[in-house]
Amino acid sequence: MHYADHKTILSPKNGMNIYRGCTHGCIYCDSRSKCYQINHDFEDIEVKRDAPRILEDQLKRKREKGMIGTGAMCDPYMHIENDLQITRQCISLIDRYGFGLSILTKSDRILRDMDILKSINSRTKCVVQVTLTTCDDDLCRKIEPNVSTTSERVRVLEAMRDAGIPTVVWLCPILPFINDTEENIRGLLDHCVKAEVKGIFCFGLGMTLREGNREHFYAKLDEHFPGMKERYIQRFGDSYECRSPDSKKLMAILKAECERHNIMYDTKEVFAYLTEFETRTKQTSLF
Numbered sequence: 001m002h003y004a005d006h007k008t009i010l011s012p013k014n015g016m017n018i019y020r021g022c023t024h025g026c027i028y029c030d031s032r033s034k035c036y037q038i039n040h041d042f043e044d045i046e047v048k049r050d051a052p053r054i055l056e057d058q059l060k061r062k063r064e065k066g067m068i069g070t071g072a073m074c075d076p077y078m079h080i081e082n083d084l085q086i087t088r089q090c091i092s093l094i095d096r097y098g099f100g101l102s103i104l105t106k107s108d109r110i111l112r113d114m115d116i117l118k119s120i121n122s123r124t125k126c127v128v129q130v131t132l133t134t135c136d137d138d139l140c141r142k143i144e145p146n147v148s149t150t151s152e153r154v155r156v157l158e159a160m161r162d163a164g165i166p167t168v169v170w171l172c173p174i175l176p177f178i179n180d181t182e183e184n185i186r187g188l189l190d191h192c193v194k195a196e197v198k199g200i201f202c203f204g205l206g207m208t209l210r211e212g213n214r215e216h217f218y219a220k221l222d223e224h225f226p227g228m229k230e231r232y233i234q235r236f237g238d239s240y241e242c243r244s245p246d247s248k249k250l251m252a253i254l255k256a257e258c259e260r261h262n263i264m265y266d267t268k269e270v271f272a273y274l275t276e277f278e279t280r281t282k283q284t285s286l287f
Contacts, residue, residue, distance in 0.1 A: 001044065001045045001047060001080060002040070002044060002045075002046055002047070003046075003047050003048075003049040004020075004046050004047070004048060004049060005049050006048045006049070006051075006054065007054070008054065008058060009048060009051055009054045009055040009058060009090075010055065010058045010059075010068070013069075014066055014067060014068050014069060015069050015070070015072060016055070016068055016069065016070040016090065017048075017070065017072070017073050017074055018047070018048055018051050018070070018074075018076060018086050018087060018090060019045050019046065019047060019048070019074045019075075019076070019078065019080065019086075020038055020040075020045070020046040020048075020073075020074055021038055021040065021041070021042050021043060021044060021045045021046055021074065022042065022043070022045070022074050022075055022078055023043050023045065023078050023079050023080070023146060024075060024078060024106060024107075024144065024145075024146045024147045025043075025144070025145040025146040025147075026106075026143065026144045026145075026147065027142075027143050027144075027145075027216070027217055027220035027221075027224070028143065028173050028175060028207055028213070028217055029042075029213055029216070030208055030210075030213050031073050031074065031213075032212045032213040032216050033210045033211065033212040033213045034210075034211045034212035035210065035211075035212070036073070036212075045078070045080050047080070047084065047086070051086050051089075051090060052086065052089040052090055052093060055090050055093055055094075056093050056097075059093060059094070059097040059099065060097070062097075062099075065097075065098050065099055065100070065124070065277055065279075066099060066100065066275075066277045067099070067100040067101065067102050067125065067274065067275050067276070067277050068094050068099050068100065068101055068102070069101075069102040069103075069104075069274065069275075070087075070090075070101075070102075070103050070104070071103050071104030071105055071129065072104060075104075075105050075106055075107060075147075076103060076104075076105060077105045077106075077107035077109040077110050078107065079146070081109060082109065087113070088112070088113050088116065091103070091113060091116050091117075091120070092116055094120065095116050095119050095120045095123075098123060098124065099120075099124070099277075100120065100124040100125040100126065100127075100277050100278065101117070101120050101125075101126045101127070102126075102127045102129065102274045102275070103117075103126075103127070103128055103129065104129035104130075104131070104170065105128075105129070105130065105131075105156075106130070106131045106144065106147040106148060106153065107147060107148050107153075108148040108152045108153065108155065108156050109148075110128065110156060111156060111159060114159070114163060117160075117163070117165055118163055118164075118165065121163075121164065121165050121166075122280060123279070123280050124277065124278055124279055124280060125166070125276075125277065125278045126165055126166075127165075127166050127167065127168055127198070127273075127274055128156070128157075128160045128165055128166075128167050128168075129167070129168045129169070129170060129201075129274075130153050130156055130157055130167065130168075130169055130170070131153075131169070131170040131172070132150060132153060132154075132169050132170070132171060132188050132191065132192075133150075133171075133172070133173065133174065133175075133179055133188075134150060134179045134184055134188075135150060135183075135184055135187035135188055135191070136150075136179075136184070137149040137150055137151055139178075139179060142224045142225075143175065143178070143179070143220075143224075150191075154191045154195065157169070157191070157192075157195035157197060158194070158195050160195075161195050161196045166198040167195065167196075167197045167198060168197060168198055168199045168200070168201065168270060168273075168274065169188075169192050169197050169199075169200050169201070170200075170201045171185075171188060171192075171200050171201065171202040171254070172201065172202060172203055172205075172207070173206065173207035173208070174205045174206060174207065174244055174250075175207055176206060176207070176232070176235070176236075176242055176243070176244045176245065177228065177231060177232075178225065178228070180205060180206075180244035180245075180246055180247075180250065182246070182249070182250065182253065185205075185250050185253055185254065186253065186257075189253075189254065189257045189258075192263065193257070193261045193263070197263060198263070198264060198273065199263060199264035199265065199269070199270040199273060200254070200258060200263055200264070200265050200270070201267065201270055202251070202254055202265065203267070204241075204243055204247055204251065205243065205244045205246075205247040205250045205251055205254075206241060206242050206243035206244050206247055207242050208240055208241055208242065209236070209239070209240065209242055210240055218232070
């Protein structure tokens, strides 16, 4: 871990990243790509110094309330958050200043902050997003070794359902020849239906590879799935997008199940929902 000085925490579109780098160890992590210019060891987490103070200053200057999004690049609930609790401090400020929150994680550490999430959702909108890739916890430990298992993440979704907090699932990445089976997709969709998720993100049932994350991914394939790297190279070469050969069939299953259970799956529709700010109004009784 190391600290770095930054002038801002929020991007022009209200994106928030407190940390840079990650310790979750997901073998497919796109954030390792060189285009993001993380110029330090990926597991040596960069912490933005004075993040809560900088965030509060930016929130005070905002002319209008809106949704704050976090978790797109680095998980806000990685291991370091246990001690630093910077995510908790920041979402407390989001609550205090009346903004909404859209937060993405693979960790059940988010349950620690249920009190704040409930408070935000009582006045505006809090959307908890969770990534799911495989129903098999043993496979999960290979491709996402240091995160909460799928079973634990499903319990997060169920806890949010019970608390009245809307959820969105990122059903990705789906790794060709590894977790791109009908059994896996149907199993994940069953979890989504039972948890009453609001929407599902799915980008064609596959994964992306580019300089930086491709090399790491292939090394992990050699470690956990001997011979699989050669299969990827033969099938995809240096392609950025690596779609499952069964993508069309699996997407048809996903769309049918989402339509049956009234779950949003159109990417633009889900993104619009995440960015739409709402204000809760309490109706008073006339009697």
